[in-house]
Amino acid sequence: MATLRFTDCSNLTSTFLRPSLPSLSAAKSRHSQNPQNRSCTFVPRASHQQQQDDQFSISRRRFIADTAAVSLAVPQLVGFEQAARSEEALSEWERVYLPIDPGVVLLDIAFVPDDPNHGFLLGTRQTIMETKDGGNTWAPRSIPSAEDEDFNYRFNSISFKGKEGWIVGKPAILLYTSDAGESWERIPLSAQLPGDMVYIKATGEKSAEMVTDEGAIYVTSNRGYNWKAAVQETVSATLNRTVSSGISGASYYTGTFNTVNRSPDGRYVAVSSRGNFYLTWEPGQPFWQPHNRAVARRIQNMGWRADGGLWLLVRGGGLYLSKGTGLTEEFEEVQVQSRGFGILDVGYRSQEEAWAAGGSGILLRTTNGGKSWIRDKAADNIAANLYSVKFLDDKKGFVLGNDGVLLRYLG
Numbered sequence: 001m002a003t004l005r006f007t008d009c010s011n012l013t014s015t016f017l018r019p020s021l022p023s024l025s026a027a028k029s030r031h032s033q034n035p036q037n038r039s040c041t042f043v044p045r046a047s048h049q050q051q052q053d054d055q056f057s058i059s060r061r062r063f064i065a066d067t068a069a070v071s072l073a074v075p076q077l078v079g080f081e082q083a084a085r086s087e088e089a090l091s092e093w094e095r096v097y098l099p100i101d102p103g104v105v106l107l108d109i110a111f112v113p114d115d116p117n118h119g120f121l122l123g124t125r126q127t128i129m130e131t132k133d134g135g136n137t138w139a140p141r142s143i144p145s146a147e148d149e150d151f152n153y154r155f156n157s158i159s160f161k162g163k164e165g166w167i168v169g170k171p172a173i174l175l176y177t178s179d180a181g182e183s184w185e186r187i188p189l190s191a192q193l194p195g196d197m198v199y200i201k202a203t204g205e206k207s208a209e210m211v212t213d214e215g216a217i218y219v220t221s222n223r224g225y226n227w228k229a230a231v232q233e234t235v236s237a238t239l240n241r242t243v244s245s246g247i248s249g250a251s252y253y254t255g256t257f258n259t260v261n262r263s264p265d266g267r268y269v270a271v272s273s274r275g276n277f278y279l280t281w282e283p284g285q286p287f288w289q290p291h292n293r294a295v296a297r298r299i300q301n302m303g304w305r306a307d308g309g310l311w312l313l314v315r316g317g318g319l320y321l322s323k324g325t326g327l328t329e330e331f332e333e334v335q336v337q338s339r340g341f342g343i344l345d346v347g348y349r350s351q352e353e354a355w356a357a358g359g360s361g362i363l364l365r366t367t368n369g370g371k372s373w374i375r376d377k378a379a380d381n382i383a384a385n386l387y388s389v390k391f392l393d394d395k396k397g398f399v400l401g402n403d404g405v406l407l408r409y410l411g
Contacts, residue, residue, distance in 0.1 A: 092376065093363070093399065093407040098138050100127055106400035109390050110158040111135075112165070112180045116396070120181060121406070122155035122167065130181070135398065135408050145186035146173060161202035166224075168197035168210060176224055187224040194234050199260055211268070213256040215288050217281070232286045235270075235279060239290060261303040267327075269310060275299040278312075280327055294331045295320060306348040311370065313343045319356065321370050337375045338362055347389025349397060349409075357386035357399050382407075 104123045111119035121129040121138060130141040146153060146169075155169040160180075167175040167184070174187040174197070195214030202208050207221045215235030218227040233241075235257075255273035262268050268281045270288070275298030279288040293299050297314040305311055308325035317338030320331040336343065341359035348354040356364040356373065361382035364373040379386075384405040391397040397409030 092365070092410055093379070094410055095382070096135065096138065096406045096408050098129060098404045098406055099140065100129070100404045101125060102403045104404045105387065105402045106404065106406060107155065107388070108157050109392075109398050109400065110160050110165070111392055111396070112160050112163065114163055115180060118180060120158055120165075120167075121400075122158050122169075123404075124154045126151075126153045126155070128155060128167075134396070138406075143175065143184045145184060146175060156197065157199045159200050159202040159208070161204060161207075164202055164206065166200045166202055166208050168200045170196040170198075172197060174200075174210075174224055178223075195256060198257065199262065201262060209266075211260055211262075213260075215257065215270070215279070217268075230283070231281065231288065235288050238287045258299075259301045261301075263304040263308070267304070269302045269304065271299045271302055275315060278302055291329055294329050295333075300342055301345060303346060305370065306351040306354070307369070311346050313346070313356075315342055316340070317342050317358070319343055319346075319370075319373070334370060334373065336364055336373045338364075339375075339380075344385065344387050345389045347391050347397065349391045349394055355389050355391075355397070355399070357389050357401075359385045361386060363399070379407075 098121075100123070104125050104127050106121060106123045106127075108122045109119060111117075117132055117134045119131050119135060120141065121127075121131070123129075126146070128141045128143060128146075129138040131138045151171050151173075153169045153171065153173055155167055155173075158165065158167045160166075163178060163180040165177045165181055167173075172189050172193055174189055175184045176187050177184045193212065194216045195212030197210055198213045199211040200208055201210075203219075204221075206223045207219070208224065209230070210218045210220075210227070215231065215238075217230040219230055220227050236255075257270045258273045258275060260268060260270040266283045270279045270281075272278065275293075277290055277293055278299055279290050281288045295312070295314055295318070297316055297318060300313040300315050302310060302312050305321070305325075310322040310328070310331075312320040312322070312331055314320070317336065317340060319334045319336050319338075321334055322328045323330045323332060336356070338358065339360075339362065341362050343356050343358035343362060343364070345358075346354055346356045352367055352369050354366050354370060356362075356366075361379045361384060363376040363379035363382075363386065365376060366373045382401075382405060384401040384403045386399050386401040386405070386407075388400040389397070390400065391409070395409075395411055399405075399407035399409075401407075
């Protein structure tokens with residue numbers, strides 16, 4: 001079989017070099033700079049030697065394979081660099097993947113004060129998760145006393161004080177622990193409880209404060225076996241009794257709370273189910289106090305700032321801050337880049353730094369007390385609604401969403 005053999009008249013070797021971009025360019029440069037190379041010619045000679053044919057075939061295959069490897073490496077490096085930049089952009093938070101059904105909505109989280117690595121995570125579909133490493137990993141937690149009926153509980157709220165902890169859910173269920181969650185006891189409740197329990201706060205030894213979505217507030221000091229009403233009537237009764245109060249949408253009110261939030265000193269702010277007004281309550285007051293909304297759009301959620309003032313979210317993505325501190329009906333709008341998606345919650349890490357979360361992975365940050373907000377664009381790729389922002393202290397925070405999405409603050 002005839003082959004081509006390359007013969008160099010200037011005693012250059014005729015072997016193939018492994019192709020690399022620097023070596024090929026250097027060889028081309030040397031060839032153009034050497035005047036002797038210009039007079040050299042490559043003369044084809046016929047040969048029937050099988051050994052030379054095999055060597056040429058092997059060298060040709062190596063050349064093609066190595067060249068292909070170089071070309072494939074370039075896009076892989078580019079893709080790796082883009083992925084690294086995406087992870088770097090979300091450096092404040094990391095996603096924690098949970099062993100739960102994708103349809104679960106996470107609702108609340110709490111840690112044992114005496115053991116900050118030990119915590120519990122609640123959600124829909126009877127979800128209770130437990131961690132013992134500060135929230136890095138979670139495992140399902142089974143509570144036999146909450147599994148003895150044909151109910152699919154929605155666990156709404158959890159709170160700890162020392163080693164004592166409380167969990168409330170819907171349908172009506174109350175769980176209590178005195179040993180940091182190692183065991184849970186179910187506390188019986190009255191069938192006449194007005195509304196569904198949506199919030200509970202551990203306040204001291206064997207003591208807690210519980211709120212229902214109809215505005216009933218109860219306190220206990222004996223492990224939940226007896227409860228005393230802190231308000232004289234439900235919100236429906238208060239509003240229907242005072243139909244001339246001038247509160248828009250309050251007449252013949254039969255709805256429930258959409259959200260309710262408690263300040264560290266025991267004050268509450270709640271939003272009506274339709275979002276057309278809000279209510280406040282302070283310890284010692286016999287009734288909830290209704291307030292007209294100061295904005296045109298309906299209210300989505302309200303809560304307390306670290307300085308004691310209020311924040312207010314409206315449907316469609318607007319964010320407002322109250323003027324000054326304390327209770328007031330005067331609010332100022334703050335410009336945010338919500339992309340048209342609703343903001344659902346705000347959590348303060350400190351008096352100056354806070355994070356806001358919302359629909360379609362919206363995540364915003366402020367470092368000046370809420371005067372300006374910057375969107376964390378890397379979180380736009382999270383295919384979930386982020387419902388709740390929880391900062392347990394300035395170093396430990398979590399964002400809870402639907403489809404089992406949990407983000408952990410890295411700082």
